[in-house]
Amino acid sequence: MRAYRIAPGGTLRGEVRVPGDKSISHRAIMLGALADGDTTVTGFLEGADSLATLAAFRSMGVAIEGPEAGRLRIRGVGRDGLRAPSAPLDVGNAGTAMRLLCGLLAGQPFASKLVGDASLSRRPMRRVTEPLARMGADIETAEAGTAPLTIRPVSQLESIDYAMPVASAQVKSCLLLAGLYADGDTCVSEPAVTRDHTERMLATFGCRVRRERQRVCVPGGARLTAAPVEVPADISSAAFFLVGASIADGADLTLPAVGINPTRVGVLHILKAMGADIAVANRRQCGAEPVADLRVRSARLQGIEIPAAQVPLAIDEFPALFVAAACADGETLLTGAEELRVKESDRIAVMAAGLAQLGVAAEVLRDGIRIQGRGAAPLGGGSVDSHGDHRIAMAFAMAALRASAPILVRDCANVDTSFPGFAALAVGAGLGIDEAVA
Incomplete structure (x- = not known):
């Protein structure tokens, strides 16, 4: 079974072009x-x-x-x-x-x-x-x-x-x-x-x-x-780097030509509401779709109550956003997101279990989750099961940027369904990730 071993700490810098949408x-x-x-x-x-x-x-x-x-x-x-x-x-x-x-x-x-x-x-x-x-x-x-x-x-x-x-x-x-x-x-x-x-x-x-x-x-x-x-770069794939650069000390990362379709930008609105430092530049059209270059730098995040209107606009990005919430000051509350329970996994339950392995308190709700952020305190390390869910695997890989010990993420083969070459791109940006068998 393919796994990721990620060293704790580090930062993300430079430019990363994520795959097509x-x-x-x-x-x-x-x-x-x-x-x-x-x-x-x-x-x-x-x-x-x-x-x-x-x-x-x-x-x-x-x-x-x-x-x-x-x-x-x-x-x-x-x-x-x-x-x-x-x-x-x-x-x-x-x-x-x-x-x-x-x-x-x-x-x-x-x-x-x-x-x-x-x-x-x-x-x-x-x-x-x-x-x-x-x-x-x-x-x-x-x-x-x-x-x-x-x-x-x-x-x-x-x-x-x-x-x-x-x-x-x-x-x-x-x-x-x-x-x-x-x-x-x-x-x-x-x-x-x-x-x-x-x-x-x-x-x-x-x-x-x-x-x-x-x-x-x-x-x-x-x-x-x-x-x-023309297929723009996928904002759902960019979301992992947006969160990683937001939580990593000293991060400064640019993601070029990312699709910013207004029905897909919930992740940007939510991260900015949490205090993320994200600049949107060079707006232009890529065929029928709007795109822009996104520059994200490390920031002190604050827990929020996620607005209901943003939920369908960020439905695929919540595993990454849950990691942002784990590193924020205070509580983050998500409701109205029953759809997350019937994705590639029950993303609410599986993310809550993985966060618990890293020392983060998370309460599973019928239609969402309540996460107690650790603020400036580091996350713990440990072994996390992604349950074959590509987005959960990549989310926990980014969590290592704020961890105090290595993180092992199991069952990562399905990352190739949406983001082939994820580990190599992440390494190039500064994440200490190795592929392994576990």
Whole structure:
């Protein structure tokens, strides 16, 4: 089992270019495959999750050249050009791929089956299969409402006007993709703003996307036209370095060309509310997405009550933010984040257990966590189990910057799903991390 051994202390300095955005990389493959014409993608994340999406579309007859240094050429087959795969589509650990593909495949004239690894096969899928069933889709799940998902063809999907009970970009995107194959306008309303990469990219590919506050609609039968896609650096990956440089003495780190989509910048708002020293410079457009260079320096952090409006804007960044809270003065309280309990792991319970190993008091709540920061006092060392969750593994690696003894983080192989080369980049910035077997 792959593990990280991290020496205590140190700092982060210089410049780190984190990999391309995983969410955008998934969507570039999907929409490029359905488009008429060839789509060129630059900055593509060559991580296991997005490569699983790439492999799935190759299995459905889409010719894709690359990736080579983050560059792809997708030979689009058009809205109706996918072919039946000869075997189940295995998306590994990629929850985004499984949920979005479920919607896209629901409208195809062939049967298909989606499978994943043990972790993904425990994650809830009824949140997408139930509204898809209301559209007329024929999808069979395991008894617990989880993968594998067996999708059978239907004569026609019906449009839907769906109010999501829980904010989820994956559910929204799943239904919008299914809506391309429905008989009218499909609309999705969300209780809180979630990432809008699907809507932005659909519009770039020529789809008439209609937005009305927190409601978005797409027309059935829309055809997509190939367009170049530039993938910015992933703010979810940058979050670990933002936290690491905030808590490490003497840190001064620049992260260039990071995506700052307004539906993804909760981590910046929360860290700044805690007193982080983060400068946003050189704002510009990277295709349909805004980007900027982020400079972060060490700061004395203060515990806060995290605003409810920021929760869906930072849902993937909370493992890193919990480490920031552990190093802050006073208490940090998070509520309204039930979604964290059904990610690659129960991120609330697993982070609380790991923080306890480092001497940090954390109370698990039904929908969040209460963390008593240690302020200027160092964290302890010890052994932490990431439970195969890539974001938890990287969060605890950064915690060593404020530890008094080495930290061993177990079960780190899945870091490659979102951040291949994490350890090497972290070493280059100053973190004393080694990969080991434990």
